[in-house]
Amino acid sequence: MVCTNSNVNEIRKDYLLDRWVIIASERAKRPKDFVIEEKKIHKGTCPFCPGNISMPIIYKRGEPWVVAVVPNKYPAVRSEVSMQVQKGFLEKMNAVGFHEVIIETPNHSDQLENLPASHILEILRTFCDRTKMYMHDERVNYVSIFKNHGAAAGESISHEHSQLIALPVIPHDVKMELEKSESFRREVGVCPFQAIYLRERRSERLLLDHPHFFALAPFASMVPGETWIIPKRHVQRIDHLKKQELEELASLLKTVLTAMKKLFPGMPYNIAYHQSPRGKDLHFHIEIYPRVTKFAGFELGSGMFINVLPPEVYATSFKKVVT
Numbered sequence: 001m002v003c004t005n006s007n008v009n010e011i012r013k014d015y016l017l018d019r020w021v022i023i024a025s026e027r028a029k030r031p032k033d034f035v036i037e038e039k040k041i042h043k044g045t046c047p048f049c050p051g052n053i054s055m056p057i058i059y060k061r062g063e064p065w066v067v068a069v070v071p072n073k074y075p076a077v078r079s080e081v082s083m084q085v086q087k088g089f090l091e092k093m094n095a096v097g098f099h100e101v102i103i104e105t106p107n108h109s110d111q112l113e114n115l116p117a118s119h120i121l122e123i124l125r126t127f128c129d130r131t132k133m134y135m136h137d138e139r140v141n142y143v144s145i146f147k148n149h150g151a152a153a154g155e156s157i158s159h160e161h162s163q164l165i166a167l168p169v170i171p172h173d174v175k176m177e178l179e180k181s182e183s184f185r186r187e188v189g190v191c192p193f194q195a196i197y198l199r200e201r202r203s204e205r206l207l208l209d210h211p212h213f214f215a216l217a218p219f220a221s222m223v224p225g226e227t228w229i230i231p232k233r234h235v236q237r238i239d240h241l242k243k244q245e246l247e248e249l250a251s252l253l254k255t256v257l258t259a260m261k262k263l264f265p266g267m268p269y270n271i272a273y274h275q276s277p278r279g280k281d282l283h284f285h286i287e288i289y290p291r292v293t294k295f296a297g298f299e300l301g302s303g304m305f306i307n308v309l310p311p312e313v314y315a316t317s318f319k320k321v322v323t
Contacts, residue, residue: 012220016180016194017173018203021220022306029308031263031317034224034292035157047073048103048159058100059130068103069126069164075099076165098134098166108159112149113257121250123162127273128239134166135237135278142167142174142277145238150268153291155293162271170277177274178282191234193283204312207319212245213252217311217318224309225264226289227256227318235284236276255322256288262321263314264290 008038043083045052050064059069077097086092104123105115112120127145134140147162148154170178184192197214200206207215207227216228229252235241241249268291276282299305 014220014260015218016184017176018180019220019222020304022304023221023223023310024306024308025310026307028310028313029224030161030313031225034264034309036264036266036268036292046108046157046159048101048157048161050106050110053103059126061126065106066119067122067126068106069130070101070103072099072101072163072322074098077167078198087319093239094170096139097170098140098164100130100164102130102162102164104160104162111261112147112160112252113261115254117247117251117254120254121247124238124246124250124253127162127164128241129278130164131237131275132239134164137237139168140166140278140286142170143275144171145273145275147269147271149270150291152268153289155268172239174274174277174282178277178280181282191283193230194234194287197230197232197320205315207315208252208255208322210248210252212248213255215252217315219311221307221309221311221314222305223289224292224307225260225267225308225314226311227260227288229253229256229286231284236281237284238275240284245301253286259318260288260290263317264292267292 009026012021012023013019014021035189047054053068053070055070055073057065057068057070061067076099077095079096079098102123104110104112105119125215131143131145134143144165144167145162182194184195188195196216200216200219201209201214205217205219207217212233213229213231216230218226218228229249231241231245231249233245235245260269270289270291272287272289273284274282274287293308295305
């Protein structure tokens with residue numbers, strides 16, 4: 001049961017996962033209370049600007065390109081490594097897979113939220129094409145798409161880009177989300193992410209409600225300003241979205257990031273695109289994590305987060321600045 005006293009801390013459970021979050025209402029902040037001290041990323045010759053790209057462009061949209069894909073120069077996984085598996089207590093396999101960088105614009109000074117929705121649509125179409133291609137490779141069981149923006153979020157090159165890693169295994173958190181989703185469908189008879197909409201569509205945590213998507217400040221937000229974007233139709237992967245859904249998503253993503261940047265100027269953030277592994281059925285959705293606070297010993301030692309910005313407070317502020 002959730003305590004309704006706004007001056008009392010609450011422990012909240014995630015919609016699906018066995019993950020608990022402390023909402024620290026007694027020391028709650030508002031977006032304007034956060035002081036963001038973003039570290040400067042080293043300036044010099046940018047390897048993602050046209051004319052400086054040393055890696056081969058393996059995919060592009062437009063001529064000259066508006067979005068380009070190159071192999072990651074320092075990949076976490078490698079396609080040419082032969083598969084070797086060791087079973088047992090110390091189980092391992094070679095890091096087989098594909099790791100690439102999606103350069104989202106040729107202009108070094110562009111920010112994702114300032115791009116036209118038509119340009120963001122080209123980025124999303126790139127994600128679709130690359131996901132579809134890798135899911136045709138039987139060695140790949142999961143395609144992870146993510147964005148690190150700002151040094152505090154893990155970005156090493158300050159030119160707008162996302163990354164894609166195609167893996168032979170299903171990551172732990174995705175596997176847990178998948179298993180809980182399957183269990184929920186068996187017990188309730190409906191997709192849990194569609195059930196989230198039915199539960200939250202009239203709540204104060206609902207940020208935006210569009211024909212094909214909704215944006216939400218999740219009940220058990222791990223970090224201040226955490227935002228989810230979820231399609232209303234049950235869709236397994238980004239490449240399964242219809243033309244009009246992709247167009248709406250591009251516009252919605254621009255709106256959401258613009259509002260978040262107004263609340264947290266200079267905000268570092270991560271975006272994770274959650275989609276179905278091979279042969280599985282997980283509802284596609286996007287999770288955005290502002291990096292305006294730091295993780296410490298409690299979070300690292302327990303896996304439990306303390307959030308000093310209740311999602312309801314964030315949602316109220318978001319709706320005041322959204323355009």
